[in-house]
Every structure is written in C-alpha cells, then in structure tokens.
Amino acid sequence: MTKTTKTTETAATTKTTYAALLRGINVGGNKKVPMAELRQVLDGLGHEDVQTYLQSGNAVFATAREETPEALARELEAAMEAHFGFRVPCLVVDGAHLRAVAEACPFPAAELEGKQLHATFCSEQPADSRFASIDAPAHLPEEYRVGDRVIYLYAPNGLGRSKLAEALAKPAVVKGLDVTTRNWNTVVKLVDLTRD
Known part of the structure; x- marks a missing residue:
C-alpha cells in the first residue's frame, strides 16, 4: 500500500x-x-x-x-x-x-511597456552568421539581442512600425527555423501560467 x-x-x-x-x-x-x-x-x-x-x-x-x-x-x-x-x-x-528567457532579458523590461519589448522564440539556436546583413546602428533606437533560442527586440514605437522587426523576419535570418513572436506582456503571463 x-x-x-x-x-x-x-x-x-x-x-x-x-x-x-x-x-x-x-x-x-x-x-x-x-x-x-x-x-x-x-x-x-x-x-x-x-x-x-x-x-x-x-x-x-x-x-x-x-x-x-x-x-x-x-x-x-x-x-x-x-x-x-x-x-x-x-x-x-x-x-x-520561459523563465530563463524572462530572467535573461537584456533590456529593462520593468521600465518598458509590453508593446515595446518582444521575444521571438526559435526552434533552434540561430547562428550569429544569420544576422550578418543587419545594420544594427541604422535601426537605432530599436535594438535586438540574441539569447538562448530567442531574439529579444526593443521597438519603442511598437512592432507594427518596426523596421528592425522586418529585417529580423527576412529569410536570411529565419529560413529553416520555426519562429513566433510574443510581446513582453504575453511572455510574463506565460511564465506565470507555467509555474509548477
């Protein structure tokens, strides 16, 4: 028994x-x-x-x-x-x-609106060479960082107006990967919902 x-x-x-x-x-x-x-x-x-x-x-x-x-x-x-x-x-x-993605965020998430910060989840780790065609300084103040199977995007005017988001969605970056993007509010909610 x-x-x-x-x-x-x-x-x-x-x-x-x-x-x-x-x-x-x-x-x-x-x-x-x-x-x-x-x-x-x-x-x-x-x-x-x-x-x-x-x-x-x-x-x-x-x-x-x-x-x-x-x-x-x-x-x-x-x-x-x-x-x-x-x-x-x-x-x-x-x-x-999900918790690791949230904890490793290189941007000050607590100081930003959810629509300004996004996470693009990737099916595998994207190689640095995929980002060679992106002229990061030309997109400022928008910025991106690559984490563990995730691409963080800071877009102060939102995703819909983001030229950097367009560049990050090009085949040179995402071809052969399964990717999907969520705003930071959704990331935080999913972290909460998946806590054991």
Missing part, C-alpha cells in the same frame, strides 16, 4: 508544464482557431491542466510523458491539421525555458 502511494506521488511530481505557441492563427479572418477547440485538441492528446491565453494561439498544458518539446510540437501540429483542416506551425517550450 505504501509503495503504491509513493508511486502515485512520484508520477505526480514528474509532470512538466509547457507552453504551446501557435503561429499565424486568427489573423484577418484566416486560419480561425477558437481557443475552446484548441483546448479540446490538447485534452484529446492526453494533456492535463490545459489553459489558453488570448486569441493569438497561446496554450499551457501539463504532461507526464517523457517527450521532447519538438516531438510535442509535431504531435500538436498533426492533431490540429486533422481537426481544423489546415497546418498551424507550433513551438512548444517548457516553463523552465
């Missing part, structure tokens, strides 16, 4: 909380993904404690399965295509990575 109780407790402590970051949904009436249905898809994959945040494709879930974030992302992409009939690129990151 005691052994069974310990096993249950051990299983409960091995759950990992992840954030799924979907790209390109619910924009201009294209690729509509209601958040209630996204939660159903994640539930259907056997994940627990599923929550969504905003309509732009942010979901949090817990799982005890020992799979890589990449494998979880591919599984979610396949399930979404089966459910909705179109492909939705997904990045899955664990809560520890």
Whole structure:
C-alpha cells in the first residue's frame, strides 16, 4: 500500500508544464482557431491542466510523458491539421525555458511597456552568421539581442512600425527555423501560467 502511494506521488511530481505557441492563427479572418477547440485538441492528446491565453494561439498544458518539446510540437501540429483542416506551425517550450528567457532579458523590461519589448522564440539556436546583413546602428533606437533560442527586440514605437522587426523576419535570418513572436506582456503571463 505504501509503495503504491509513493508511486502515485512520484508520477505526480514528474509532470512538466509547457507552453504551446501557435503561429499565424486568427489573423484577418484566416486560419480561425477558437481557443475552446484548441483546448479540446490538447485534452484529446492526453494533456492535463490545459489553459489558453488570448486569441493569438497561446496554450499551457501539463504532461507526464517523457517527450521532447519538438516531438510535442509535431504531435500538436498533426492533431490540429486533422481537426481544423489546415497546418498551424507550433513551438512548444517548457516553463523552465520561459523563465530563463524572462530572467535573461537584456533590456529593462520593468521600465518598458509590453508593446515595446518582444521575444521571438526559435526552434533552434540561430547562428550569429544569420544576422550578418543587419545594420544594427541604422535601426537605432530599436535594438535586438540574441539569447538562448530567442531574439529579444526593443521597438519603442511598437512592432507594427518596426523596421528592425522586418529585417529580423527576412529569410536570411529565419529560413529553416520555426519562429513566433510574443510581446513582453504575453511572455510574463506565460511564465506565470507555467509555474509548477
């Protein structure tokens, strides 16, 4: 009896909380993904404690399965295509990575508005050579820094007017990578939602 109780407790402590970051949904009436249905898809994959945040494709879930974030992302992409009939690129990151991204922010996040600071999450670490064509001084006061599988962008006038954001989205920088961008308010909320 005691052994069974310990096993249950051990299983409960091995759950990992992840954030799924979907790209390109619910924009201009294209690729509509209601958040209630996204939660159903994640539930259907056997994940627990599923929550969504905003309509732009942010979901949090817990799982005890020992799979890589990449494998979880591919599984979610396949399930979404089966459910909705179109492909939705997904990045899955664990809560520890989200916290590390927030803690390593090279810009004074607490002093900035959420719309001024963004994090572009990358499926793998972008090589320094990808940024060779970007003339950083020409974009000031906008700035970027590369972290661990993330590109931080400070855009004081917001992302919509950012010329540096355009440069960072060019194929020379992102070709072959799965990338998706979130403003800092969303990053902070996802950090909070993925705390164990």
